[in-house]
Amino acid sequence: MANHRPVKVGIIGCGAISGAYLKMARNFPILEVALCADLDPDAARAKATEFGIRPVGVVELLADQSIELVLNLTVPQAHAGLALRCTEAGKHTYSEKPLGINRAEGQQVMTAAERQNLRVGCAPDTFMGAGIQTACRLVNDGAIGRPVGFTAFMLGPGHESWHHNPDFYYQPGGGPMLDMGPYYLTALLNLLGPIRRLSGMATVAIPQRIITSKPKQGQTITVRTPDHVVGTIEFISGVTGVIATSFATFFPQYDSAHPITLYGDGGTLKVPDPNQFDKPVLLRKVGDEAFAEMPFTAPTGYGRAVGLADMAYALRTDRPHRASGQQALAVLDAMMGFLDSSATGQAYEPVVPYTRPALIPADGLQ
Numbered sequence: 001m002a003n004h005r006p007v008k009v010g011i012i013g014c015g016a017i018s019g020a021y022l023k024m025a026r027n028f029p030i031l032e033v034a035l036c037a038d039l040d041p042d043a044a045r046a047k048a049t050e051f052g053i054r055p056v057g058v059v060e061l062l063a064d065q066s067i068e069l070v071l072n073l074t075v076p077q078a079h080a081g082l083a084l085r086c087t088e089a090g091k092h093t094y095s096e097k098p099l100g101i102n103r104a105e106g107q108q109v110m111t112a113a114e115r116q117n118l119r120v121g122c123a124p125d126t127f128m129g130a131g132i133q134t135a136c137r138l139v140n141d142g143a144i145g146r147p148v149g150f151t152a153f154m155l156g157p158g159h160e161s162w163h164h165n166p167d168f169y170y171q172p173g174g175g176p177m178l179d180m181g182p183y184y185l186t187a188l189l190n191l192l193g194p195i196r197r198l199s200g201m202a203t204v205a206i207p208q209r210i211i212t213s214k215p216k217q218g219q220t221i222t223v224r225t226p227d228h229v230v231g232t233i234e235f236i237s238g239v240t241g242v243i244a245t246s247f248a249t250f251f252p253q254y255d256s257a258h259p260i261t262l263y264g265d266g267g268t269l270k271v272p273d274p275n276q277f278d279k280p281v282l283l284r285k286v287g288d289e290a291f292a293e294m295p296f297t298a299p300t301g302y303g304r305a306v307g308l309a310d311m312a313y314a315l316r317t318d319r320p321h322r323a324s325g326q327q328a329l330a331v332l333d334a335m336m337g338f339l340d341s342s343a344t345g346q347a348y349e350p351v352v353p354y355t356r357p358a359l360i361p362a363d364g365l366q
Helices: 016-025 041-051 058-063 076-088 103-115 130-140 166-170 175-192 306-317 325-344
Strands: 007-012 031-037 069-072 092-095 120-122 147-155 195-203 208-210 220-222 228-235 240-246 260-264 267-271 282-285
Touching: 007 016, 007 058, 007 306, 016 031, 016 041, 016 306, 031 041, 031 058, 031 306, 069 076, 069 306, 076 092, 076 103, 092 103, 092 306, 103 120, 103 325, 120 306, 120 325, 130 175, 130 267, 147 175, 166 175, 166 220, 175 228, 175 240, 175 260, 175 325, 195 325, 228 325
Parallel strands: 007 031, 007 069, 069 092, 092 120, 147 240
Antiparallel strands: 147 260, 195 228, 208 220, 228 240, 260 267, 267 282
16 A cells, blocks of 8 residues: 555544544544544543544634644534535535535535535445445446346434434434435445436424433424435436335334345345445345355455545545545435425436446555
């Protein structure tokens, strides 16, 4: 792997997910995480102490000329606003998903960055794990023949029983489609390419929810965004299938270890959980008696921050980065399309262009 000057990173948002990023970032010499900030100074100090970085205020972090790339780990409703502040400060930005809570926010971020020749990256980066990368290569190599159909399911009860602050999952910008849809749609786009059209039905199945987790136990959440979304997708390649995301189901009758299944005229591929990195891929070709686990064709051991590291390498080598803002904007456009289709009763044709990123080489990122 080539040696490159590290990219100096500042983190804004020191909640639970920041620990996963900081732990994995240690494995990538291209990343030098130097500063962290949070609206709660105690949260920033805690992460700074745990990982040996310096806690600062948001304004100070954005003013620091040594910081090239900001990792935006705020709540979804703040993603776009902070990304624009980063752009104004002349910094590249990598955001947790979604890119914004609507198309206008996402497009505003991309336009502002392009105007200043800055890059935008966005989670999820789980498609860069060995599981999804291997599944993509198998599809590309014709392992299931011509892909014809798919199913993709994410069915569960929601967050109020375990999350310390579950309310924002049920506000605009949340819900199962904008929260979990990015994992599934990013995987599907990488597997099957751009979408021709889609349709959706979205409902609020449980309008009022009681929080049973601490510290907000007993408080009531009024659900203001659909908590159960089902859609159909037709890809430009001709593949058609069904996606379902729900925070209102309690006994999912599907294979949660392989929630995406691709069906071809020569076989069937069981794709692992797109919210994981190195889970097994199962293939059953015509004539096989059972599914067989396939050997990985991509590096293992990656976790949260691989997309950030890939973006840092791309900055140093002047190549496209894989977990791009453009990909995230295409995903956001599709997710909003399901909600729009439900409201209008009409199919939606995505307007954001999409090109699949290159697969990760067997010798890893560089």
